[in-house]
Amino acid sequence: xxxxxxxxxxxxxxxxxxxxxxxxxxxxxxxxxxxxxxxxxxxxxxxxxxxxxxxxxxxxxxxxxxxxxxxxxxxxxxxxxxxxxxxxxxxxxxxxxxxxxxxxxxxxxxxxxxxxxxxxxxxxxxxxxxxxxxxxxxxxxxxxxxxxxxxxxxxxxxxxxxxxxxxxxxxxxxxxxxxxxxxxxxxxxxxxxxxxxxxxxxxxxxxxxxxxxxxxxxxxxxxxxxxxxxxxxxxxxxxxxxx
Amino acid sequence: xxxxxxxxxxxxxxxxxxxxxxxxxxxxxxxxxxxxxxxxxxxxxxxxxxxxxxxxxxxxxxxxxxxxxxxxxxxxxxxxxxxxxxxxxxxxxxxxxxxxxxxxxxxxxxxxxxxxxxxxxxxxxxxxxxxxxxxxxxxxxxxxxxxxxxxxxxxxxxxxxxxxxxxxxxxxxxxxxxxxxxxxxxxxxxxxxxxxxxxxxxxxxxxxxxxxxxxxxxxxxxxxxxxxxxxxxxxxxxxxxxxxxxxxxxxxxxxxxxxxxxxxxxxxxxxxxxxxxxxxxxxxxxxxxxxxxxxxxxxxxxxxxxxxxxxxxxxxxxxxxxxxxxxxxxxxxxxxxxxxxxxxxxxxxxxxxxxxxxxxxxxxxxxxxxxxxxxxxxxxxxxxxxxxxxxxxxxxxxxxxxxxxxxxxxxxxxxxxxxxxxxxxxxxxxxxxxxxxxxxxxxxxxxxxxxxxxxxxxxxxxxxxxxxxxxxxxxxxxxxxx
Numbered sequence: 001x002x003x004x005x006x007x008x009x010x011x012x013x014x015x016x017x018x019x020x021x022x023x024x025x026x027x028x029x030x031x032x033x034x035x036x037x038x039x040x041x042x043x044x045x046x047x048x049x050x051x052x053x054x055x056x057x058x059x060x061x062x063x064x065x066x067x068x069x070x071x072x073x074x075x076x077x078x079x080x081x082x083x084x085x086x087x088x089x090x091x092x093x094x095x096x097x098x099x100x101x102x103x104x105x106x107x108x109x110x111x112x113x114x115x116x117x118x119x120x121x122x123x124x125x126x127x128x129x130x131x132x133x134x135x136x137x138x139x140x141x142x143x144x145x146x147x148x149x150x151x152x153x154x155x156x157x158x159x160x161x162x163x164x165x166x167x168x169x170x171x172x173x174x175x176x177x178x179x180x181x182x183x184x185x186x187x188x189x190x191x192x193x194x195x196x197x198x199x200x201x202x203x204x205x206x207x208x209x210x211x212x213x214x215x216x217x218x219x220x221x222x223x224x225x226x227x228x229x230x231x232x233x234x235x236x237x238x239x240x241x242x243x
Numbered sequence: 244x245x246x247x248x249x250x251x252x253x254x255x256x257x258x259x260x261x262x263x264x265x266x267x268x269x270x271x272x273x274x275x276x277x278x279x280x281x282x283x284x285x286x287x288x289x290x291x292x293x294x295x296x297x298x299x300x301x302x303x304x305x306x307x308x309x310x311x312x313x314x315x316x317x318x319x320x321x322x323x324x325x326x327x328x329x330x331x332x333x334x335x336x337x338x339x340x341x342x343x344x345x346x347x348x349x350x351x352x353x354x355x356x357x358x359x360x361x362x363x364x365x366x367x368x369x370x371x372x373x374x375x376x377x378x379x380x381x382x383x384x385x386x387x388x389x390x391x392x393x394x395x396x397x398x399x400x401x402x403x404x405x406x407x408x409x410x411x412x413x414x415x416x417x418x419x420x421x422x423x424x425x426x427x428x429x430x431x432x433x434x435x436x437x438x439x440x441x442x443x444x445x446x447x448x449x450x451x452x453x454x455x456x457x458x459x460x461x462x463x464x465x466x467x468x469x470x471x472x473x474x475x476x477x478x479x480x481x482x483x484x485x486x487x488x489x490x491x492x493x494x495x496x497x498x499x500x501x502x503x504x505x506x507x508x509x510x511x512x513x514x515x516x517x518x519x520x521x522x523x524x525x526x527x528x529x530x531x532x533x534x535x536x537x538x539x540x541x542x543x544x545x546x547x548x549x550x551x552x553x554x555x556x557x558x559x560x561x562x563x564x565x566x567x568x569x570x571x572x573x574x575x576x577x578x579x580x581x582x583x584x585x586x587x588x589x590x591x592x593x594x595x596x597x598x599x600x601x602x603x604x605x606x607x608x609x610x611x612x613x614x615x616x617x618x619x620x621x622x623x624x625x626x627x628x629x630x631x632x633x634x635x636x637x638x639x640x641x642x643x644x645x646x647x648x649x650x651x652x653x654x655x656x657x658x659x660x661x662x663x664x665x666x667x668x669x670x671x672x673x674x675x676x677x678x679x680x681x682x683x684x685x686x687x688x689x690x691x692x693x694x695x696x697x698x699x700x701x702x703x704x705x706x707x708x709x710x711x712x713x714x715x716x717x718x719x720x721x722x723x724x725x
Contacts, residue, residue, distance in 0.1 A: 041613075044613050044616070044617055045616075050617070050620055050621075053617060053621070054621060058617075058618075058621050058629070059614055059617040059618070059621070060629070060630075113720065114713075114716035114717065114719070114720050115716075116720075116723070121720075155667070155674065155677055156667050156668075156669050156670050156671075156674060157669075159670070159671055159673040159674045159676075159677065160669075160671050160673070162673070163673055163676060164673045164674055164675065164676025164677040164678075165676060165677070165689055165691065165692065166677075167677035168677060168679055168684070168689060168692050169689075169691050169692050169695060171610075172684075172692050172695045172696050172699070173695055176695070176696070176699030176702075176703070177699070179699075179703060180699065180702065180703060180706060183703065183706055183707055183710070184706065184710070187707070187710045187711070187714070188710050188713075188714075191710075191714050191717075196717065197717075197718070197721040198721075
């Protein structure tokens with residue numbers, strides 16, 4: 001992790017590199033476009049949906065925008081997966097997003113904490129089990145959306161190889177999964193990053209690249225990026241590599 | 244003595260003058276009591292005289308004394324209606340015959356105010372048009388001097404008798420191009436029609452006991468179209484719908500073969516369209532014989548012709564009766580699901596035949612139905628015209644709709660692939676299976692889709708509730724820690 005910087009009275013530590021910041025910005029933009037152009041299609045019978053559709057110049061225009069955003073989202077996912085696999089395999093990146101047994105233990109511990117059976121919350125690693133959950137749900141859901149979106153976009157091509165039933169099946173998965181991801185993001189992710197008392201009013205580390213040292217301490221990370229609980233797997237971070 | 248003689252002479256003169264004045268008063272009183280009717284008839288019984296108007300039109304001044312004395316006004320003196328003639332025979336001038344008739348009608352309405360006549364539909368309709376600026380002339384229907392009591396159609400019968408004295412006989416009305424139509428009217432047909440209480444002159448405007456204008460038409464079609472204009476007087480709502488339709492559009496471009504009111508409804512033998520759906524189909528067939536032949540073999544036509552089924556779709560159910568739209572227009576095509584839905588979403592009708600009422604709902608929840616409904620709501624707000632979306636007729640056929648089970652099913656699948664390929668070039672035989680044929684997914688039909696739907700239906704609420712629960716626990720613990 002990069003050296004500590006001072007912003008105002010609070011010490012901050014480098015948490016995300018520019019690559020991650022840009023990636024997250026792109027994800028927000030594409031997620032927003034896909035949600036704004038996708039949800040009105042699912043709930044087309046609502047007045048607000050029809051107003052959005054008309055605003056965008058009709059359903060054909062809206063579908064066009066949705067397809068373009070979907071294509072860009074696919075490219076974002078396609079670069080993310082191999083880049084990170086290659087990073088871990090060849091550039092000694094830490095696989096800090098992999099779910100470990102500790103995450104299960106942290107989740108179980110937090111339930112005890114919430115119920116008043118424990119005095120302290122689970123001490124997370126570089127990424128908490130909540131962040132890992134939302135990451136993997138969005139990544140896996142995103143992959144589902146890409147595959148089913150492709151089927152819906154090119155039904156004639158797909159039915160050359162697959163039975164026709166895959167079209168309505170893809171539609172069901174695409175629309176339902178979209179709802180699931182949308183709900184996860186606007187509730188869990190927004191709460192965890194904006195509304196949670198731990199980070200309120202806003203955890204802007206993904207936008208600035210820096211996190212408050214105090215908050216990182218809560219994650220048992222030292223200002224230099226080293227775990228204060230030695231021996232935990234997957235916590236040592238190469239400070240010069242994307243995280 | 245001389246003075247006395249003078250006084251006697253003055254008295255005699257005064258007496259003579261008094262008698263003269265008294266006689267004049269008695270004569271005037273006699274006229275007022277109706278005995279002066281003959282005074283008017285002395286002149287007006289003479290045939291051949293007429294009153295001319297500024298625009299060249301005229302009206303006969305002849306009055307048939309016998310007819311008048313038998314009329315409901317027979318006991319009345321002429322001046323009761325012609326009030327301005329009490330003190331003489333003033334010269335009046337009118338712009339036209341219509342203006343004269345309107346003035347005369349005002350006299351009628353002094354004794355028969357609007358409130359007393361609107362109970363009859365024809366009066367109500369005419370008075371409604373008067374508000375819109377169309378003149379109402381009582382004598383057009385009731386005649387001027389031959390008015391009979393309007394009870395149980397007596398007025399009509401009296402008029403009918405007059406007209407039928409000629410029109411009960413065989414005759415021909417010729418046109419300039421050599422065509423001719425029979426002038427014979429079958430009163431039996433007329434009495435069986437909805438117009439049984441309508442008089443001849445109600446429709447044959449301008450004809451009365453005293454008038455039978457000679458009109459010239461170039462052809463029978465021209466005469467038919469002219470006659471149809473008469474219907475407009477009472478059936479303006481239908482007329483305005485026809486004016487929006489494809490048949491009227493043909494007429495507008497000079498196609499006299501375009502059907503008009505009497506072509507579909509008949510002339511004197513008008514029957515209520517609701518009485519015979521078969522007759523409606525056969526009426527359309529007079530011009531659309533090819534379509535009729537195809538329809539007759541379809542599932543709808545078969546039910547109509549072989550089973551006399553009153554629920555089955557006929558021409559007017561889809562094309563409507565009067566505002567018939569161009570079938571090539573988006574206005575017609577895009578609303579086909581609504582037309583099919585009128586019957587196929589009606590549980591009372593479909594229940595009789597064990598057919599699903601979900602067909603339109605399933606269509607609208609799929610890609611084509613959803614897109615079409617959006618296209619329709621975007622009308623006038625889009626950047627350009629929308630492309631045509633597949634509707635019911637694209638898969639099921641138009642007039643040749645067949646059963647969707649048994650042997651017909653395989654033929655339909657073949658047609659389906661062909662139709663899909665028109666918009667989706669390169670579609671293989673797998674492609675039409677993307678459409679679940681109006682079935683909702685279940686364990687028997689599309690089980691994979693059904694299970695997936697159920698999975699998400701359970702997962703979504705669990706996710707929402709789970710997240711909210713975790714958030715609440717987190718906040719609770721935070722508050723407790725404070």
